[in-house]
Amino acid sequence: MNILVCVSHVPDTTSKINFVENDTQFDTNGVQFVINPNDEFGLTRAIWFKEKQGAQVHVIHVGTATADPTLRKCLAIGADKAYRIDTPAIDGMTVAKELAAFVADNSYDLIIAGRESIDYNGAMVPGMLAALLDIAFVPNCVGLEFDGNNAIAEREIDGGREKLKATLPMVVGGQKGLVEESDLKIPNMRGIMQARQKPLEVINPKGFENTTKVVLFEKPAPKADVKLVPADDIDLLIELLQKEANVI
Protein backbone atom coordinates (compact mmCIF):
# COMPACT_ATOMS: atom_id res chain seq x y z
CA MET A 1 0.00 0.00 0.00
CA ASN A 2 1.23 3.50 -0.89
CA ILE A 3 0.25 6.32 1.47
CA LEU A 4 0.75 10.03 0.88
CA VAL A 5 0.60 12.28 3.93
CA CYS A 6 0.08 16.00 3.25
CA VAL A 7 1.69 18.17 5.91
CA SER A 8 1.45 21.83 6.82
CA HIS A 9 4.20 23.72 8.59
CA VAL A 10 2.58 25.87 11.27
CA PRO A 11 3.45 27.97 14.33
CA ASP A 12 3.59 25.92 17.53
CA THR A 13 0.31 26.01 19.47
CA THR A 14 1.84 28.22 22.19
CA SER A 15 3.06 30.89 19.72
CA LYS A 16 2.28 34.54 20.24
CA ILE A 17 0.47 35.78 17.16
CA ASN A 18 1.77 39.11 15.81
CA PHE A 19 1.92 40.76 12.40
CA VAL A 20 4.43 42.90 10.50
CA GLU A 21 4.61 44.90 7.23
CA ASN A 22 1.58 47.03 8.15
CA ASP A 23 -0.29 43.95 9.39
CA THR A 24 -0.07 42.12 6.08
CA GLN A 25 2.40 39.38 7.11
CA PHE A 26 2.61 36.97 10.02
CA ASP A 27 5.53 37.80 12.30
CA THR A 28 7.72 34.68 12.32
CA ASN A 29 10.28 36.27 14.63
CA GLY A 30 10.93 33.94 17.55
CA VAL A 31 8.20 31.55 16.43
CA GLN A 32 8.83 27.81 16.56
CA PHE A 33 7.30 25.99 13.57
CA VAL A 34 6.05 22.41 13.84
CA ILE A 35 4.19 19.76 11.86
CA ASN A 36 0.52 20.77 11.97
CA PRO A 37 -0.85 18.72 14.92
CA ASN A 38 -3.77 17.30 12.91
CA ASP A 39 -1.33 16.16 10.20
CA GLU A 40 0.91 14.57 12.82
CA PHE A 41 -1.93 12.32 13.99
CA GLY A 42 -2.35 11.25 10.34
CA LEU A 43 1.38 10.71 9.82
CA THR A 44 1.55 8.58 12.96
CA ARG A 45 -1.32 6.42 11.70
CA ALA A 46 0.47 6.08 8.34
CA ILE A 47 3.68 4.95 10.09
CA TRP A 48 1.57 2.39 11.98
CA PHE A 49 0.40 0.98 8.62
CA LYS A 50 4.04 0.92 7.50
CA GLU A 51 5.17 -0.99 10.59
CA LYS A 52 2.24 -3.43 10.74
CA GLN A 53 1.30 -3.84 7.09
CA GLY A 54 4.39 -2.83 5.12
CA ALA A 55 2.97 0.36 3.65
CA GLN A 56 5.21 2.87 1.87
CA VAL A 57 4.77 6.35 3.35
CA HIS A 58 5.53 9.56 1.46
CA VAL A 59 5.01 13.05 2.80
CA ILE A 60 4.34 16.17 0.75
CA HIS A 61 4.24 19.87 1.53
CA VAL A 62 3.36 22.83 -0.66
CA GLY A 63 5.52 25.76 0.38
CA THR A 64 8.96 27.28 0.54
CA ALA A 65 12.28 25.86 1.78
CA THR A 66 11.57 27.19 5.30
CA ALA A 67 9.49 24.02 5.79
CA ASP A 68 12.35 21.62 5.01
CA PRO A 69 13.16 21.01 8.71
CA THR A 70 9.53 19.96 9.21
CA LEU A 71 9.81 17.53 6.28
CA ARG A 72 13.09 16.15 7.71
CA LYS A 73 11.28 15.60 10.99
CA CYS A 74 8.58 13.60 9.13
CA LEU A 75 11.36 11.46 7.63
CA ALA A 76 12.94 11.03 11.08
CA ILE A 77 9.57 9.85 12.44
CA GLY A 78 9.57 7.16 9.77
CA ALA A 79 8.31 8.44 6.39
CA ASP A 80 10.25 6.97 3.43
CA LYS A 81 10.37 9.96 1.12
CA ALA A 82 9.46 13.65 1.19
CA TYR A 83 8.34 15.97 -1.59
CA ARG A 84 8.01 19.73 -1.52
CA ILE A 85 6.17 21.62 -4.24
CA ASP A 86 8.12 24.85 -4.32
CA THR A 87 5.55 27.65 -4.16
CA PRO A 88 4.22 29.74 -1.28
CA ALA A 89 0.87 28.40 -0.05
CA ILE A 90 -1.45 31.39 -0.32
CA ASP A 91 -4.79 29.89 -1.26
CA GLY A 92 -6.32 26.51 -0.31
CA MET A 93 -7.59 25.82 -3.83
CA THR A 94 -4.23 26.34 -5.52
CA VAL A 95 -2.57 24.11 -2.89
CA ALA A 96 -5.20 21.43 -3.61
CA LYS A 97 -4.66 21.80 -7.37
CA GLU A 98 -0.87 21.43 -7.00
CA LEU A 99 -1.39 18.30 -4.87
CA ALA A 100 -3.96 16.88 -7.30
CA ALA A 101 -1.53 17.33 -10.20
CA PHE A 102 1.17 15.53 -8.21
CA VAL A 103 -1.13 12.63 -7.25
CA ALA A 104 -2.33 12.26 -10.86
CA ASP A 105 1.29 11.62 -11.89
CA ASN A 106 1.91 9.14 -9.06
CA SER A 107 -0.06 6.31 -7.54
CA TYR A 108 -1.40 6.32 -3.99
CA ASP A 109 -3.99 4.11 -2.31
CA LEU A 110 -4.56 6.53 0.53
CA ILE A 111 -3.98 10.22 1.03
CA ILE A 112 -4.03 11.51 4.60
CA ALA A 113 -4.16 15.21 5.44
CA GLY A 114 -5.10 16.93 8.68
CA ARG A 115 -8.64 17.99 9.58
CA GLU A 116 -7.43 21.58 9.32
CA SER A 117 -4.23 23.53 9.79
CA ILE A 118 -4.06 25.40 13.07
CA ASP A 119 -2.92 28.64 11.40
CA TYR A 120 -5.61 29.37 8.79
CA ASN A 121 -8.18 26.82 10.04
CA GLY A 122 -9.44 26.44 6.47
CA ALA A 123 -10.28 22.72 6.61
CA MET A 124 -10.52 22.82 2.83
CA VAL A 125 -7.47 21.31 1.13
CA PRO A 126 -8.26 17.60 1.73
CA GLY A 127 -11.88 17.92 0.51
CA MET A 128 -10.88 19.96 -2.52
CA LEU A 129 -8.15 17.42 -3.33
CA ALA A 130 -10.62 14.52 -3.14
CA ALA A 131 -13.15 16.33 -5.34
CA LEU A 132 -10.50 17.31 -7.90
CA LEU A 133 -9.39 13.64 -8.06
CA ASP A 134 -13.02 12.45 -7.94
CA ILE A 135 -12.36 10.03 -5.09
CA ALA A 136 -14.00 9.54 -1.69
CA PHE A 137 -13.29 11.85 1.24
CA VAL A 138 -13.79 11.43 4.99
CA PRO A 139 -13.09 14.53 7.12
CA ASN A 140 -12.67 14.69 10.92
CA CYS A 141 -11.42 11.12 10.74
CA VAL A 142 -11.01 9.42 14.13
CA GLY A 143 -10.66 5.79 13.04
CA LEU A 144 -9.25 4.07 9.97
CA GLU A 145 -8.86 0.39 9.05
CA PHE A 146 -8.48 -1.51 5.79
CA ASP A 147 -10.16 -4.56 4.44
CA GLY A 148 -8.65 -5.43 1.07
CA ASN A 149 -9.48 -2.63 -1.32
CA ASN A 150 -11.95 -1.08 1.10
CA ALA A 151 -11.42 1.31 3.97
CA ILE A 152 -13.57 1.61 7.06
CA ALA A 153 -13.30 5.16 8.36
CA GLU A 154 -14.98 6.84 11.30
CA ARG A 155 -15.97 10.48 11.10
CA GLU A 156 -16.62 12.62 14.14
CA ILE A 157 -19.94 14.41 13.71
CA ASP A 158 -21.71 16.94 15.93
CA GLY A 159 -22.54 14.88 18.99
CA GLY A 160 -21.39 11.48 17.79
CA ARG A 161 -19.64 9.30 15.23
CA GLU A 162 -20.43 7.96 11.79
CA LYS A 163 -18.83 4.78 10.43
CA LEU A 164 -18.28 4.84 6.66
CA LYS A 165 -17.03 2.41 4.05
CA ALA A 166 -15.13 3.60 0.99
CA THR A 167 -13.27 2.09 -1.91
CA LEU A 168 -9.61 3.03 -2.28
CA PRO A 169 -8.09 5.34 -3.25
CA MET A 170 -9.50 7.92 -0.87
CA VAL A 171 -8.60 11.04 1.08
CA VAL A 172 -9.03 11.41 4.84
CA GLY A 173 -8.75 14.49 7.04
CA GLY A 174 -7.17 13.17 10.24
CA GLN A 175 -7.31 14.49 13.77
CA LYS A 176 -6.78 13.41 17.37
CA GLY A 177 -8.46 10.05 17.79
CA LEU A 178 -6.94 8.60 14.60
CA VAL A 179 -4.13 7.81 17.02
CA GLU A 180 -3.81 8.87 20.64
CA GLU A 181 -1.65 11.75 21.77
CA SER A 182 0.55 9.22 23.59
CA ASP A 183 1.17 7.38 20.27
CA LEU A 184 2.88 10.40 18.70
CA LYS A 185 6.51 9.66 17.96
CA ILE A 186 9.47 11.76 19.01
CA PRO A 187 12.27 11.12 16.51
CA ASN A 188 15.18 9.19 18.02
CA MET A 189 18.83 9.65 17.06
CA ARG A 190 18.76 6.71 14.66
CA GLY A 191 15.70 8.15 12.93
CA ILE A 192 17.32 11.57 12.66
CA MET A 193 20.51 10.08 11.17
CA GLN A 194 18.52 7.98 8.69
CA ALA A 195 16.42 11.00 7.70
CA ARG A 196 19.55 12.73 6.40
CA GLN A 197 19.96 9.94 3.84
CA LYS A 198 16.33 9.82 2.79
CA PRO A 199 15.24 11.68 -0.35
CA LEU A 200 13.62 15.13 -0.12
CA GLU A 201 12.63 16.02 -3.65
CA VAL A 202 11.76 19.59 -4.62
CA ILE A 203 9.18 19.84 -7.41
CA ASN A 204 8.39 22.82 -9.60
CA PRO A 205 4.83 24.09 -9.16
CA LYS A 206 2.33 23.97 -12.01
CA GLY A 207 1.42 27.55 -11.13
CA PHE A 208 -2.30 28.08 -10.61
CA GLU A 209 -3.95 31.43 -10.08
CA ASN A 210 -4.91 32.32 -6.50
CA THR A 211 -8.49 33.49 -5.99
CA THR A 212 -8.32 34.23 -2.28
CA LYS A 213 -5.77 36.44 -0.58
CA VAL A 214 -5.32 37.92 2.88
CA VAL A 215 -5.04 41.69 2.56
CA LEU A 216 -4.93 42.65 6.24
CA PHE A 217 -4.58 40.94 9.61
CA GLU A 218 -6.19 42.28 12.75
CA LYS A 219 -5.88 41.30 16.37
CA PRO A 220 -8.98 41.18 18.56
CA ALA A 221 -9.67 44.29 20.62
CA PRO A 222 -8.24 44.03 24.15
CA LYS A 223 -10.72 42.50 26.54
CA ALA A 224 -12.24 44.32 29.50
CA ASP A 225 -11.03 43.04 32.88
CA VAL A 226 -12.82 40.09 34.41
CA LYS A 227 -15.56 40.93 36.93
CA LEU A 228 -14.84 38.89 40.03
CA VAL A 229 -17.82 37.75 42.07
CA PRO A 230 -17.27 36.63 45.68
CA ALA A 231 -17.62 32.88 46.12
CA ASP A 232 -20.35 33.38 48.71
CA ASP A 233 -22.47 35.66 46.51
CA ILE A 234 -23.73 33.37 43.76
CA ASP A 235 -26.93 35.43 43.51
CA LEU A 236 -24.85 38.30 42.17
CA LEU A 237 -23.39 36.08 39.42
CA ILE A 238 -26.87 34.95 38.38
CA GLU A 239 -28.06 38.56 38.32
CA LEU A 240 -25.11 39.62 36.15
CA LEU A 241 -25.62 36.72 33.73
CA GLN A 242 -29.30 37.55 33.45
CA LYS A 243 -29.36 41.35 33.38
CA GLU A 244 -25.93 42.45 32.18
CA ALA A 245 -24.82 39.61 29.90
CA ASN A 246 -28.31 38.47 28.89
CA VAL A 247 -27.27 34.85 28.49
CA ILE A 248 -29.60 32.97 30.84
Added chain:
Amino acid sequence: MSILIFTESENNKLKRNTAEVASYGTALAEKLNKDCVAVSFNADQAQELGKYGITKVLNVTNAPQQFDAHTYASVLTHYIKSLGATHIILSSSADAKFIAPLLAANTNAAYVPNVVALPLEKQPLTVKRTVFTNKAFANTTLTAEVNIIGVGNNAFGAVEQAVNCVVENTAVEHTVANLEQLSITKESGKATIADAEVVVSGGRGLKGPENWHLVENLAEVLGAATACSKPVSDMGWRSHDEHVGQTGKPVSTNLYIAIGISGAIQHLAGVNASKVKVVINNDPEAPFFKAADYGIVGDAFEVVPVLTEKLKAFKSQS
Protein backbone atom coordinates in the same frame (compact mmCIF):
# COMPACT_ATOMS: atom_id res chain seq x y z
CA MET B 1 -26.75 36.45 -10.81
CA SER B 2 -28.01 35.40 -7.44
CA ILE B 3 -27.07 34.28 -3.97
CA LEU B 4 -27.58 30.64 -3.05
CA ILE B 5 -27.71 29.52 0.57
CA PHE B 6 -27.42 25.91 1.74
CA THR B 7 -29.78 25.29 4.64
CA GLU B 8 -29.06 22.08 6.53
CA SER B 9 -31.67 19.71 7.87
CA GLU B 10 -31.75 16.63 10.04
CA ASN B 11 -34.64 14.15 10.30
CA ASN B 12 -36.64 16.35 7.89
CA LYS B 13 -36.29 19.42 10.10
CA LEU B 14 -34.24 22.52 9.44
CA LYS B 15 -31.26 22.77 11.78
CA ARG B 16 -31.06 25.64 14.23
CA ASN B 17 -28.10 27.19 12.39
CA THR B 18 -30.25 27.77 9.28
CA ALA B 19 -31.65 30.92 10.96
CA GLU B 20 -28.18 32.47 10.97
CA VAL B 21 -27.31 31.38 7.43
CA ALA B 22 -30.67 32.65 6.13
CA SER B 23 -30.21 35.98 7.93
CA TYR B 24 -26.75 36.40 6.43
CA GLY B 25 -28.03 35.53 2.95
CA THR B 26 -30.87 38.05 3.26
CA ALA B 27 -28.54 40.82 4.47
CA LEU B 28 -26.02 40.06 1.72
CA ALA B 29 -28.76 40.11 -0.92
CA GLU B 30 -29.75 43.61 0.24
CA LYS B 31 -26.16 44.78 0.29
CA LEU B 32 -25.39 43.45 -3.20
CA ASN B 33 -28.88 44.03 -4.61
CA LYS B 34 -29.32 40.42 -5.68
CA ASP B 35 -31.87 37.63 -5.27
CA CYS B 36 -31.36 35.03 -2.58
CA VAL B 37 -32.51 31.43 -3.00
CA ALA B 38 -32.24 28.75 -0.32
CA VAL B 39 -31.62 25.08 -1.14
CA SER B 40 -32.73 22.55 1.49
CA PHE B 41 -32.84 18.75 1.46
CA ASN B 42 -35.89 16.79 2.59
CA ALA B 43 -37.07 19.62 4.86
CA ASP B 44 -40.73 19.47 5.90
CA GLN B 45 -41.07 23.05 7.08
CA ALA B 46 -38.76 24.96 4.76
CA GLN B 47 -41.17 27.92 4.64
CA GLU B 48 -39.94 28.73 8.17
CA LEU B 49 -36.99 30.39 6.43
CA GLY B 50 -39.39 33.22 5.53
CA LYS B 51 -39.01 34.38 9.10
CA TYR B 52 -35.45 35.41 8.18
CA GLY B 53 -36.23 37.15 4.90
CA ILE B 54 -35.99 34.18 2.51
CA THR B 55 -38.65 34.35 -0.23
CA LYS B 56 -37.79 31.22 -2.18
CA VAL B 57 -36.67 27.73 -1.18
CA LEU B 58 -35.81 24.87 -3.50
CA ASN B 59 -36.43 21.80 -1.39
CA VAL B 60 -34.72 18.76 -2.92
CA THR B 61 -36.73 15.61 -2.28
CA ASN B 62 -34.90 12.90 -4.22
CA ALA B 63 -31.48 13.07 -2.54
CA PRO B 64 -30.50 10.65 0.24
CA GLN B 65 -32.36 11.19 3.50
CA GLN B 66 -29.14 11.10 5.48
CA PHE B 67 -26.60 13.87 4.80
CA ASP B 68 -24.15 12.74 2.13
CA ALA B 69 -21.62 15.40 1.20
CA HIS B 70 -20.74 13.97 -2.20
CA THR B 71 -24.31 13.69 -3.55
CA TYR B 72 -25.51 16.89 -1.85
CA ALA B 73 -22.56 18.75 -3.38
CA SER B 74 -23.53 17.49 -6.83
CA VAL B 75 -27.08 18.83 -6.34
CA LEU B 76 -25.83 22.22 -5.13
CA THR B 77 -23.37 22.33 -8.04
CA HIS B 78 -26.29 21.79 -10.41
CA TYR B 79 -28.15 24.75 -8.89
CA ILE B 80 -25.11 27.03 -8.79
CA LYS B 81 -24.75 26.47 -12.53
CA SER B 82 -28.42 26.57 -13.51
CA LEU B 83 -29.20 29.66 -11.42
CA GLY B 84 -25.92 31.36 -12.28
CA ALA B 85 -25.25 31.81 -8.57
CA THR B 86 -22.22 33.96 -7.81
CA HIS B 87 -22.28 33.92 -4.00
CA ILE B 88 -22.82 30.76 -1.96
CA ILE B 89 -23.52 30.99 1.77
CA LEU B 90 -23.34 28.12 4.25
CA SER B 91 -22.60 27.59 7.94
CA SER B 92 -19.42 26.39 9.65
CA SER B 93 -20.96 23.18 10.99
CA ALA B 94 -19.12 19.89 10.54
CA ASP B 95 -21.39 19.02 7.60
CA ALA B 96 -21.01 22.46 5.97
CA LYS B 97 -17.23 22.25 6.28
CA PHE B 98 -17.44 18.81 4.67
CA ILE B 99 -19.46 19.96 1.68
CA ALA B 100 -17.95 23.41 1.01
CA PRO B 101 -14.53 22.23 -0.26
CA LEU B 102 -16.26 19.73 -2.58
CA LEU B 103 -18.48 22.50 -3.94
CA ALA B 104 -15.50 24.80 -4.36
CA ALA B 105 -13.62 22.17 -6.38
CA ASN B 106 -16.72 21.37 -8.47
CA THR B 107 -17.29 25.01 -9.44
CA ASN B 108 -13.69 26.33 -9.29
CA ALA B 109 -14.85 28.72 -6.59
CA ALA B 110 -13.03 30.82 -4.03
CA TYR B 111 -13.94 29.65 -0.52
CA VAL B 112 -13.43 31.38 2.80
CA PRO B 113 -14.76 29.81 6.02
CA ASN B 114 -15.19 31.21 9.57
CA VAL B 115 -16.45 34.58 8.30
CA VAL B 116 -17.67 36.84 11.11
CA ALA B 117 -19.49 39.71 9.34
CA LEU B 118 -21.03 40.90 6.09
CA PRO B 119 -18.42 41.68 3.42
CA LEU B 120 -16.33 44.78 4.14
CA GLU B 121 -16.02 45.55 0.42
CA LYS B 122 -18.06 44.53 -2.62
CA GLN B 123 -15.25 45.04 -5.15
CA PRO B 124 -13.14 43.06 -4.75
CA LEU B 125 -15.31 41.00 -2.43
CA THR B 126 -13.55 41.22 0.96
CA VAL B 127 -14.60 39.36 4.09
CA LYS B 128 -13.36 39.25 7.67
CA ARG B 129 -12.61 35.75 8.97
CA THR B 130 -10.97 34.33 12.06
CA VAL B 131 -7.49 32.79 11.74
CA PHE B 132 -4.93 31.28 14.12
CA THR B 133 -7.79 29.59 16.00
CA ASN B 134 -9.50 32.85 16.95
CA LYS B 135 -6.29 34.60 17.96
CA ALA B 136 -6.61 36.99 15.00
CA PHE B 137 -8.76 38.08 12.06
CA ALA B 138 -7.79 38.17 8.39
CA ASN B 139 -9.50 40.37 5.84
CA THR B 140 -9.54 38.17 2.77
CA THR B 141 -10.46 38.86 -0.86
CA LEU B 142 -12.40 36.38 -3.02
CA THR B 143 -11.96 36.94 -6.73
CA ALA B 144 -13.39 33.88 -8.50
CA GLU B 145 -16.61 33.82 -10.53
CA VAL B 146 -18.26 31.79 -7.77
CA ASN B 147 -17.43 32.81 -4.21
CA ILE B 148 -18.32 30.67 -1.19
CA ILE B 149 -18.67 32.19 2.27
CA GLY B 150 -18.80 29.98 5.38
CA VAL B 151 -20.43 31.99 8.17
CA GLY B 152 -18.78 31.37 11.56
CA ASN B 153 -21.11 29.72 14.05
CA ASN B 154 -22.89 32.30 16.20
CA ALA B 155 -20.89 35.11 14.55
CA PHE B 156 -23.64 36.95 12.65
CA GLY B 157 -26.71 35.84 14.58
CA ALA B 158 -30.33 35.37 13.51
CA VAL B 159 -32.15 38.48 12.32
CA GLU B 160 -35.93 38.19 12.09
CA GLN B 161 -37.52 39.84 9.08
CA ALA B 162 -40.68 37.93 8.18
CA VAL B 163 -41.64 37.66 4.51
CA ASN B 164 -43.80 35.31 2.47
CA CYS B 165 -41.76 32.28 1.51
CA VAL B 166 -42.50 29.97 -1.41
CA VAL B 167 -41.19 26.42 -1.20
CA GLU B 168 -40.74 24.51 -4.44
CA ASN B 169 -40.19 20.78 -4.01
CA THR B 170 -37.78 19.59 -6.66
CA ALA B 171 -35.96 16.51 -7.84
CA VAL B 172 -32.50 16.79 -9.37
CA GLU B 173 -30.26 14.26 -10.99
CA HIS B 174 -27.29 13.68 -8.70
CA THR B 175 -24.20 11.52 -8.47
CA VAL B 176 -24.08 8.21 -6.65
CA ALA B 177 -22.62 8.26 -3.14
CA ASN B 178 -18.97 7.18 -2.88
CA LEU B 179 -19.26 6.43 0.84
CA GLU B 180 -21.50 3.81 2.37
CA GLN B 181 -22.78 4.58 5.84
CA LEU B 182 -22.35 1.52 8.05
CA SER B 183 -23.55 2.98 11.33
CA ILE B 184 -24.11 6.18 13.21
CA THR B 185 -23.82 6.63 16.94
CA LYS B 186 -25.26 9.75 18.42
CA GLU B 187 -26.58 10.38 21.88
CA SER B 188 -30.13 11.52 21.34
CA GLY B 189 -31.66 14.28 23.40
CA LYS B 190 -28.28 15.54 24.57
CA ALA B 191 -27.15 19.04 23.64
CA THR B 192 -24.06 19.01 21.43
CA ILE B 193 -21.08 21.35 21.72
CA ALA B 194 -21.69 22.54 18.16
CA ASP B 195 -25.35 23.36 18.68
CA ALA B 196 -25.79 24.31 22.33
CA GLU B 197 -26.25 27.90 23.47
CA VAL B 198 -24.45 27.11 26.72
CA VAL B 199 -21.44 24.84 27.30
CA VAL B 200 -20.26 23.74 30.75
CA SER B 201 -16.69 22.50 30.75
CA GLY B 202 -14.54 20.80 33.38
CA GLY B 203 -10.78 20.58 33.87
CA ARG B 204 -8.21 18.85 36.01
CA GLY B 205 -9.35 20.90 39.01
CA LEU B 206 -12.25 18.47 39.35
CA LYS B 207 -9.73 15.85 40.45
CA GLY B 208 -11.31 12.82 38.77
CA PRO B 209 -14.09 11.50 36.51
CA GLU B 210 -16.13 10.50 39.57
CA ASN B 211 -16.76 14.21 40.23
CA TRP B 212 -18.27 14.96 36.82
CA HIS B 213 -21.78 15.06 38.24
CA LEU B 214 -20.90 18.66 39.18
CA VAL B 215 -20.52 19.52 35.49
CA GLU B 216 -23.43 17.36 34.35
CA ASN B 217 -25.90 18.66 36.91
CA LEU B 218 -25.09 22.28 36.12
CA ALA B 219 -25.32 21.54 32.39
CA GLU B 220 -28.69 19.88 32.82
CA VAL B 221 -30.16 22.91 34.59
CA LEU B 222 -28.93 25.18 31.78
CA GLY B 223 -29.79 22.83 28.90
CA ALA B 224 -26.07 22.96 28.15
CA ALA B 225 -23.61 20.65 26.43
CA THR B 226 -20.74 19.27 28.52
CA ALA B 227 -17.12 19.65 27.52
CA CYS B 228 -13.65 19.22 28.97
CA SER B 229 -10.06 20.39 28.71
CA LYS B 230 -7.33 18.50 26.85
CA PRO B 231 -5.63 16.91 29.91
CA VAL B 232 -9.01 15.53 31.01
CA SER B 233 -9.56 13.82 27.65
CA ASP B 234 -5.90 12.69 27.45
CA MET B 235 -6.23 11.02 30.85
CA GLY B 236 -9.37 9.29 29.66
CA TRP B 237 -11.65 10.89 32.26
CA ARG B 238 -13.95 11.99 29.44
CA SER B 239 -14.26 10.96 25.80
CA HIS B 240 -12.42 12.75 22.98
CA ASP B 241 -15.49 14.33 21.51
CA GLU B 242 -15.83 16.49 24.63
CA HIS B 243 -12.32 17.96 24.27
CA VAL B 244 -12.52 21.62 23.34
CA GLY B 245 -9.54 23.74 22.33
CA GLN B 246 -7.10 24.17 19.50
CA THR B 247 -6.79 20.47 18.61
CA GLY B 248 -10.25 19.61 19.90
CA LYS B 249 -13.61 21.13 19.09
CA PRO B 250 -14.08 24.86 18.70
CA VAL B 251 -16.72 26.47 20.91
CA SER B 252 -18.67 29.56 19.91
CA THR B 253 -21.61 29.56 22.30
CA ASN B 254 -23.39 32.41 24.06
CA LEU B 255 -22.18 31.24 27.47
CA TYR B 256 -19.14 29.13 28.34
CA ILE B 257 -18.65 28.08 31.95
CA ALA B 258 -15.19 26.69 32.78
CA ILE B 259 -14.80 24.80 36.03
CA GLY B 260 -11.33 23.95 37.31
CA ILE B 261 -9.67 24.79 33.98
CA SER B 262 -6.52 26.88 34.28
CA GLY B 263 -6.73 28.23 30.73
CA ALA B 264 -3.77 27.06 28.65
CA ILE B 265 -3.29 29.19 25.54
CA GLN B 266 -4.51 26.30 23.33
CA HIS B 267 -7.70 25.96 25.36
CA LEU B 268 -8.39 29.70 25.28
CA ALA B 269 -7.92 29.77 21.50
CA GLY B 270 -10.60 27.12 21.08
CA VAL B 271 -13.21 28.84 23.24
CA ASN B 272 -12.44 32.50 22.48
CA ALA B 273 -15.31 32.88 20.05
CA SER B 274 -17.83 32.31 22.86
CA LYS B 275 -19.69 35.48 23.79
CA VAL B 276 -19.59 35.30 27.61
CA LYS B 277 -17.08 33.28 29.61
CA VAL B 278 -17.44 32.44 33.30
CA VAL B 279 -14.49 30.92 35.14
CA ILE B 280 -14.62 29.10 38.45
CA ASN B 281 -11.18 28.25 39.79
CA ASN B 282 -9.54 28.16 43.22
CA ASP B 283 -6.30 29.63 41.86
CA PRO B 284 -6.60 33.42 41.50
CA GLU B 285 -3.52 33.33 39.23
CA ALA B 286 -5.14 30.97 36.69
CA PRO B 287 -4.57 32.52 33.23
CA PHE B 288 -8.21 31.89 32.32
CA PHE B 289 -9.31 34.82 34.53
CA LYS B 290 -7.59 37.21 32.11
CA ALA B 291 -9.75 35.91 29.26
CA ALA B 292 -12.99 35.65 31.26
CA ASP B 293 -15.92 38.03 31.61
CA TYR B 294 -16.98 36.83 35.04
CA GLY B 295 -14.96 34.89 37.57
CA ILE B 296 -15.30 33.27 40.93
CA VAL B 297 -12.15 32.48 42.88
CA GLY B 298 -13.27 29.56 44.96
CA ASP B 299 -13.50 25.82 45.48
CA ALA B 300 -15.52 24.27 42.63
CA PHE B 301 -16.77 21.54 44.99
CA GLU B 302 -18.48 24.21 47.07
CA VAL B 303 -19.37 26.83 44.46
CA VAL B 304 -20.80 24.65 41.69
CA PRO B 305 -23.49 22.82 43.72
CA VAL B 306 -24.74 26.16 45.09
CA LEU B 307 -24.74 27.70 41.60
CA THR B 308 -26.65 24.67 40.27
CA GLU B 309 -29.31 24.87 42.99
CA LYS B 310 -29.75 28.62 42.65
CA LEU B 311 -29.99 28.41 38.85
CA LYS B 312 -32.56 25.65 39.19
CA ALA B 313 -34.65 27.93 41.40
CA PHE B 314 -34.11 30.83 38.98
CA LYS B 315 -35.14 28.73 35.96
CA SER B 316 -38.27 27.44 37.66
CA GLN B 317 -39.38 31.02 38.36
CA SER B 318 -38.72 32.37 34.87
